Amino acid sequence: MSTALLEIEDLHARVAGKEIIKGLNLTINEGEVHAVMGPNGAGKSTLSYVLSGKPGYEVTGGTIKFRGRDLLSMPPEDRAREGLFLIMQYPVEIPGVPVTGFLKHAVNAGRKYRGEPELDTMEFIKMLREEGRKLGIDAEMLKRAVNVGFSGGEKKRLETLQMTILKPQLAILDEADSGLDIDALKVVAEGVNRLRDDRRSLLVITHYQRLLNYIVPDVVHVFAEGHIVRSGGKNLALELEETGYAEFVKEK
Amino acid sequence: MAGLIQNTALIGDDIPRLSGLREKGREAFRLPTAKTEAWRYTRLHALKADDFVVAPSKFLAELAGGEENGECACCRGQDCADDRSECSCGCGSREHENGCRCQGHHHRRESLPFAAYELHFDNGKFVPVYPVLPPGAEVMTLMEAVITGEERHLLNKYAELAKYPFAALNTACLEEGLFVRIGRNVCLDRPLAIINHAVDTGVNLMANIRNLIVVEEGAKAELVEYFAYEGNPKARYFNNIVNEIYLGAKAEFNHYKFQNESYKAVHIALNLVRQKKGSVYGGFCLQKGADLGRNETRVQLTEEEAKAEVNAVYLMNGWATLDTTTDIEHLAAETYSSQLIKGVVGGEAKGVFQGKIHIAPGARKTEGRQLHKALLLIDTAEVDAKPELEIFADDVKCSHGAASGDLDKEQLFYLCSRGIGEEEARQLLIDGYLAEVLARADNAAVREWLSANIRETK
Helix, strand or coil: CCCEEEEEEEEEEEECCEEEEEEEEEEEECCCEEEEECCCCCCHHHHHHHHHCCCCEEEEEEEEEECCEEHHHCCHHHHHHHCEEEECCCCCCEEEEEHHHHHHHHHHHHHHHCCCCCCCHHHHHHHHHHHHHHCCCCHHHHHCEECCCCCHHHHHHHHHHHHHHHCCCEEEEECCCCCCCHHHHHHHHHHHHHHCCCCCEEEEEECCCHHHHCCCCCEEEEEECCEEEEEECCHHHHHHHHHCCHHHHHHC | CHHHCCCCCCCCCCCHHHHHHHHHHHHHCCCCCCCCHHHCCCCCHHHHCCCCEECCCHHHHHHCCCCHHHCCHHHCCCCCCCCCCECCCCCCCECCCCCCCHHHCCCCCCCCCCCCEEEEEECCEEECCCCCCCCCEEEEEHHHHHHHCCCCCCCCCCCCCCCCHHHHHHHHCCCECEEEEECCCCECCCCEEEEEEEECCCCCEEEEEEEEEEECCCCEEEEEEEEEEECCCCCCEEEEEEEEEEECCCCEEEEEEEEECCCCCEEEEEEEEEECCCCEEEEEEEECCCCEEEEEEEEEECCCCCEEEEEEEEEECCCCEEEEEEEEEECCCCCEEEEEEEEEECCCCEEEEEEEEEECCCCCCCEEEEEEEEEECCCCCEEEEEEEEEECCCCCEEEEEEEEECCCHHHHHHHHCCCCCHHHHHHHHHHHHHHHHHCCCCCHHHHHHHHHHHHCCC
8 A cells, every 4th residue: 555755735826926836636655756747837847846845935725745744834944854855957056165065964954853863074975975976976076066167967967966865755856857968867867766766756847758768757747727637657748749738738 | 532542651752763653643643523434434433432541551560560460570471580490381481489470361361273473462462472483583562673773664654644543543552562574585384373362351441552564575474363352242442453564575475364352342453565576465354353343454566566365254243333444556567456355244233345446557467356245144234335446557457346135045945955954054155155255365274263263153
């Protein structure tokens, strides 16, 4: 019997006074990979920000439960500590804050929250270098300031590295393939797939089917006009690639 | 306030050189008014709220034959007739039959976390314990340098007292301070440190300290100036500091300063730097304490290829006013200057930055850069920035920029979305913001010390 990890019920949310999500229902069980596909402007990214608690994204109705707890009452840092991770479409540059120091703070904040002892610096750096190597991130890159001067591919690799070491229960990939060439895409997908097991889940938000060749979903949802208009198996993604989103937008 | 210049007996009034300078100071001293442009943004309320008194001279007390406050005159670094053995505290003085009684001053002092040639002032009075400097370098009291003529009339030579009211006050009260000379091609193996301790005495003390620093041709040295207090964090006192710094041809001098006065202190400092051909000045000032603090630096690049960096960080909260004022004068061709100043302002505090780059006629192929940025952590915080360029030469590169704003919300969210709590995330961003300036402090040990003091919210 599968356990629900994320339960979204009748979610309504708005940004800058405009309602973007209108009655969304979605349940993701442990170990499942769900893809949310849809046209640009449908509110896909809004969903990822609402889940991660970004200021300015106002929930006006509905509930979200994560591991049985009320997600909406938690600040963003607690959502992350509970095991939610967002791979961002456009990771922000943070001058002066080195990758290694930042990630040590992030890992230890999570460990502290769970009552685990903090990692010492040597242990941490060793682990970080090893995981970095698998993603093609060298020691020099770990010394640089977070995302500063990184190429699009490097930014996504760093996002993937963060996910790898924070080991989330639910990873949300927001247009993880945007700006990536095929090699970088493979590296990111491999990193994500390594994390998959029967307890961890993925929510893959994407406009194109391409990414789903590498991260194969269990369920595909079509998201349009602020809610899910159709759900199906992985073949639905291929179908959409043929037909486009036009019929769903019209359906309104 | 009118009482800033008092009839305090200063030693050496019978020396024409000293009495002449003091007279000049008295004549030139006019308190800035609301109309004084150089002080327009930095109001002197904190100075006007109380009267300040000059602590009686230790030398006078000594001459009067008193062992004032239980302190012993023998502990002044001189051998004592009835000595026994060297004091175990390393203060250099000799123990008496009833033990060393010098614990009054330097025993409890925090020491710097790096090796330095340390010189101490207590409430503006020099503690005459001298480090052993390498050959070719010397340090003596300013008084001694005047009496022996070692200062060679460099004292006050370019001070323009009419322009700098508090330098005038400092000159009128000329008595305390050091003369440092780093001889030709001498390279100091560790920094000199001038450590100014303020100890609450219950009265509002004013200290006028004047340091004259001469780094001769080809010499290399570093100075760390540290202003700290002990005990009462609300102790009121006024430190009025003037440093005159002369750099010979190809001399290199790094000047670090950490102003960590009590919350209620007034700290006004003027650094006058005069540079010859190919010399390099690296100024770095961290201001964190004081109710009213001003660090003003005037650099005169008088010959070709002289180069100056003036960098600063200011951190403030509460109701403080911290002022960073710079005036870089490019007086010769092919001279270079660079300034990076960053502030973090919270509470109802007010940051002031006045930065001037002056390029004199004929100073061709000169480069002057200036950037001031401030983080305003809350709506009630304020920053006034006044960058000025005066360019009277062709073929020069000059730039200035100023920006102020809150922490970047996208960056904050990014850190929080990785599980870092908001307070910690804010601190990480502030550290990151200041990292760019800190990287300009060359000496790694000093940089680490300053960084640690930035992180610590005392």
